[in-house]
Amino acid sequence: MKLTGKILLGLLLGAVVGIALHTFAPQWFTTLDTYIFGPLGTIFLNLIKMLVVPIVFFSITLGTASLGDPKKLGRIGGKTIGFFLVTTTIAITIAISLAFIIQPGNIDIDTTGAEYEAQEAPTVVETFTSIIPTNPIQAMVEGNMLQIIFFSVFVGFALAMLGKKAENVTKVIEQGNDIMMYLVNLIMKFAPYGAFGLLASAVGELGLDGMRAMLMYMVVVVLGLVLHAVITYGSAVKFLGNMNPIEFFKKFFPAMTVGFSTSSSSSTLPISMKTAQEKLNVPKPISSFVQPLGATINMDGTAIMQGVATVFIAQVYNVDLTFSAIIMVILTAVLASIGTAGVPGVGLIMLAMVLTQVNLPVEGIALIIGIDRILDMTRTALNITGDAACAVVVSETEKKHEDSQLTEERMEA
Ligand code: ASP
Numbered sequence: 001m002k003l004t005g006k007i008l009l010g011l012l013l014g015a016v017v018g019i020a021l022h023t024f025a026p027q028w029f030t031t032l033d034t035y036i037f038g039p040l041g042t043i044f045l046n047l048i049k050m051l052v053v054p055i056v057f058f059s060i061t062l063g064t065a066s067l068g069d070p071k072k073l074g075r076i077g078g079k080t081i082g083f084f085l086v087t088t089t090i091a092i093t094i095a096i097s098l099a100f101i102i103q104p105g106n107i108d109i110d111t112t113g114a115e116y117e118a119q120e121a122p123t124v125v126e127t128f129t130s131i132i133p134t135n136p137i138q139a140m141v142e143g144n145m146l147q148i149i150f151f152s153v154f155v156g157f158a159l160a161m162l163g164k165k166a167e168n169v170t171k172v173i174e175q176g177n178d179i180m181m182y183l184v185n186l187i188m189k190f191a192p193y194g195a196f197g198l199l200a201s202a203v204g205e206l207g208l209d210g211m212r213a214m215l216m217y218m219v220v221v222v223l224g225l226v227l228h229a230v231i232t233y234g235s236a237v238k239f240l241g242n243m244n245p246i247e248f249f250k251k252f253f254p255a256m257t258v259g260f261s262t263s264s265s266s267s268t269l270p271i272s273m274k275t276a277q278e279k280l281n282v283p284k285p286i287s288s289f290v291q292p293l294g295a296t297i298n299m300d301g302t303a304i305m306q307g308v309a310t311v312f313i314a315q316v317y318n319v320d321l322t323f324s325a326i327i328m329v330i331l332t333a334v335l336a337s338i339g340t341a342g343v344p345g346v347g348l349i350m351l352a353m354v355l356t357q358v359n360l361p362v363e364g365i366a367l368i369i370g371i372d373r374i375l376d377m378t379r380t381a382l383n384i385t386g387d388a389a390c391a392v393v394v395s396e397t398e399k400k401h402e403d404s405q406l407t408e409e410r411m412e413a
Contacts, residue, residue, distance in 0.1 A: 003188060004254040010192035011261065014199030021200075022207035029204045037201040044194020045262055047187045051180050051270045053140050056292045057152050058177040059273065063288030064156025065170055073157070073289075075401075076394055080290050083236075083390045084298040085334065090232050091300035092333045095224040095307030096326060102223075104216035104308070105315025145266060145296040145341070153289075184270040188258075195261040202373045214371045217312050221375055224304040225382045232300075233389040241392035243280070251279040252388050259381040263373070265295040265342030272384045282391045283398075290394055294387025299337040301379025301386075302347035305372075306333045306354050313355065313364030325358045332357045347379065348372050 014037075021029040067073050099105075131146045133139040139147035159170050211218065234245040241248075255275040259268040273291050276282040282290075310329050314321050321329070336350040348369065352362050 003191065004257060006192040007195050007254070007257045007261070010194075010196035011199050011257065014196040014201075015203050017196075018200040018203030018205075019208055022204050033201050033204060037197040037204070040193050040197025041201055042197075044187075044190055044197070045264075045267060047190060047194075048184075048258075048262070048267050048270060051183055051187070052266055053143055053148065054176065055180045055184075055270050055273070056145065056148050057140065058173050058180060059284070059288035060149055060152035060292055061156040061159065061173050062170075062177050063285040064153050065159040065173075066285040067156075067289070068160040070157070072398075073153075076286065076289060076398065079394050079397060080293060080390055083393060084294065084338075084386075087228075087232055087236070087386055087390075088298065088300050088303050088334050088337055089330065091224070091228045092303040092307040092330050092337075094228055094232075095221075095304040096311055096329065098220050098224050098227075099308045099311035099315075102216065102220050103315060104220045105312040107216065107316070143266075145292065149292055149296065180270065181274060184274050188271065191258060191261070195257065198261050198263075202377070206370060206374065210370055211374065214368065217308065217368060218371060218375060220312075221305050221308045222378055224308060225301055225378055228300060228304060229382055229385060233385060237389050237392055241389070241396045243392055243396070248280065248389070248392065249385075251275070252385060255388070256381040256385060259384040260377045263344040263376040263380045265299070265380055265383045265387075267343070268380070268384050269295045269342075272388060276388045276391050280388065280392055282388075282395045286395045286398065287391050290391040291384075291387045294390055295342045295384065297338045298386050298390070299340050299342070299347065299379075299383045301382035302340050302350070303333045303337040304382070305347055305375055305379050306336060306351050309351055309365075309368055310354055310358070310360065313360050313367070316367065317361055317364060319360060321358065328358050329354060342380075342383070344376055344380075345372065347376065 018029075018037075021032065064073060067076065131150050133144065133147035133151055136147070136151040139151060159166050159173075229249070230245075233248075237243050237245050237248045252272075252275055255268065255272040258271045259265065262268055265272075269292060272295070273287050276287045276291060277284055307329065310333070311321065332354045336353050337347075339353075340346045340350045348365060351365060355362050355364065
């Protein structure tokens with residue numbers, strides 16, 4: 001049986017066991033969760049998290065070094081960020097439109113006693129200036145992705161400029177990258193068990209009843225995720241990336257199952273990069289640059305959840321959203337999804353920022369917090385797919401660029 005099949009089986013078994021325990025033997029669930037499901041999930045998460053910082057450092061440094069030319073780096077960077085911004089804006093627009101059409105919040109729901117304490121979100125300026133690490137080692141210790149990316153791009157650039165002078169270091173980094181990729185393969189053998197533990201734990205805690213109460217909200221979020229994947233990524237991959245969308249989703253699917261299991265874009269990074277490089281044929285330098293950046297700042301799934309949640313909460317509390325409030329939601333949700341770290345649950349924290357911006361009650365978050373664990377899984381699977389779609393698009397446009405330059409050079413000669 002192939003690995004993806006095994007992971008899917010793990011997920012399915014996890015869901016069945018979780019629901020069964022929640023319904024028939026809730027007292028057993030706690031014990032089993034403490035000693036089996038929880039540890040299985042944590043072992044898997046820790047194993048892959050162990051690789052994230054070294055992989056990001058090695059692969060981005062190597063990627064930048066092999067791009068070499070600063071012009072090329074700027075062009076790829078520009079295209080990547082442009083793709084991220086446009087797709088996230090489309091994502092949130094789809095989400096808000098769906099929520100207005102389906103109206104998941106027009107239900108009788110008791111909001112008395114709903115309490116949620118908002119945590120402070122960083123300001124936009126803070127987010128930008130703190131990208132430069134004052135101490136790169138500390139950035140690695142803390143796992144601060146944007147800072148590690150920033151440092152790695154600089155080191156890679158220096159390696160490219162120094163060429164022969166620093167070729168030994170380039171080799172060490174190349175070999176470091178190979179070691180990490182080998183370890184990804186090894187660790188993935190444990191993925192089915194991890195997936196089982198993570199799903200049993202999440203579903204067992206919530207149970208079917210917990211999900212039924214929020215069914216409409218969940219349906220709208222998931223519908224938004226599916227539409228965005230099919231329409232936005234499907235057409236981007238087809239028209240800009242010159243790849244059959246079905247083939248794209250089929251080949252990237254294994255990474256999506258891991259994103260789903262872990263609810264963390266950055267934990268899934270080692271696997272999503274490997275899948276893009278080996279299955280989608282994205283050149284290493286491009287994948288190494290686009291995907292870590294995407295796992296940190298590109299969160300379309302999160303933006304979709306935030307869009308639906310905002311309209312949902314407005315409907316529950318009977319607040320009319322004006323047109324300018326909606327534009328505000330789009331803007332802040334795009335920023336919030338950039339500021340959201342690729343780890344479980346942060347999207348919900350950043351939702352507080354969006355709600356405050358349009359004067360909606362932050363306590364509304366208490367209504368959706370219960371099912372967020374499950375939705376976090378689904379949106380993370382989409383988040384990492386967006387990064388892969390971008391990598392495919394950037395690599396195709398770069399190929400075209402190089403081809404046209406070659407023809408130009410030939411014409412001149
Ligand atoms: N868990 C999401 C991710 O890592 C972020 C979020 O929406 O909470 O992609």
